[in-house]
Amino acid sequence: MTTLAKHLAITLLLITTVFTQSVRAEDNILPYWQQQMLAIDEGLAKMQNLYQKGDRKTALEIAKTTHFSYYRNSDLEAAIRTNVSMQYAETINQRLFTLTRLINEDGEHSKKITSLVNKLKADIRKTLPDLPLTPKLIREQQARLAQKKALRIENKNYSEDIKALHNALHQVLTQYKEAQTDKALRLIQENFYQHWQISELEASLSPEYKHSVEQVFDKLYKSIRQNQPVAEVEQYIQHLNSALQQTPQHKIQVSKRKDSQWQVVIFCLAGLAVIFLLFIAFRRHKRLT
Structure with missing residues (x-):
């Protein structure tokens, strides 16, 4: 291999390594921080464009807005303070203040502004890989997810699960009458688990009603396990069938x-x-x- 070929191979390897590291770093940045960084990038780019066009007043306003909307006293600043250092977070603040002073100063400072903006973006980007969300953001995220889940559960159609439970209860009674206690118990276990819990039917109901239905399921199960009279088992099954028919009236309306x-x-x-x-x-x- 010639010297030129070796140099080209090394250069290509270095470029590939840098690119791979960059992609990996980007992959390790949470979507929320990516959005914040994008907003900062856009704000600073708009500010530079306006400054170069001579509209310093608007450029200054955009610089301030970008600073105070997306960094100062934001979750991003809080996360950097907590997970990197207070000094590092404050350095970014000071550079943003320096930027506004440069924009406001007399004279042409485009080169200085460009250099400062590049440093700012690099400083912030450096902190983003693996930067965790703040407790506040986690709480907000959990609340949004809980709301989405609640709405999904509310809007879900449970008619097939209710029908399956009715059929299962009928089979339970049949099996119990035929002295197939184990099969009857297994039917309760499987269908209660599948069509009551896993289906989220129980989660769609008011806590009081859910509890009352589950109590009857428990009584039915114990009654069969203790070989109680068929009449008692049948009574619990009738109660459950009636309760299942009333589930639409007891749904939680989020x-x-x-x-x-x-x-x-x-x-x-x-x-x-x-x-x-x-x-x-x-x-x-x-x-x-």
Whole structure:
């Protein structure tokens, strides 16, 4: 291999290594931080463009907005303070303040601004791989996921699961009458697990109603295991069949509950507005008299 070929091979290897490391680093950045970095990039790019066009006033406003909307007192700054260092987080703040001062100064500072912007972006990007979310963001994320799950459960159609439970209960009674206790118990276990729990039917119901139904399931199971009279087992099965038919009336209405919360807020605000107007009217009346 010639010297030139060796140099080319080494150069190619270095480029490949750098690219691979860059891709890996990007893969290790959480989507939220990627969005924040994108917003910072866009803000700084817009600021530079306006500065170069001579619109320093708008450029200054955008620089300030980018600083205070996406970094200062943000979750990004908090995460860097906690997981990198307070000093590092503050250095980024100071550079952003320096940037606004440069924009506001007399004279042409495009080169300095470009250099400072590149340093800023590099400094922030350096912290992003494997940077965890703040506790606040985690709580917000969990709340959003819980809300999505609740809405999904609310909107799901459970008719097939209810039908399966009805059929299973019929089979349970048949098996028990034929003295097939083990089969009857297994039917309860499998169907309770599959069509009550796994299907999330139980999660779609109000806690009180869910608890009452599960109590009857438990009583049915114990009754069969203890070889109680068929009449007792049949009574529990009838109770469960009746309860399952009533499940639509006992579903948790997440969307309606959310709407009702807004209605309460609106009602309270309207009430305060009325009180305020009455207070003003009373004061005017008092002045006139």
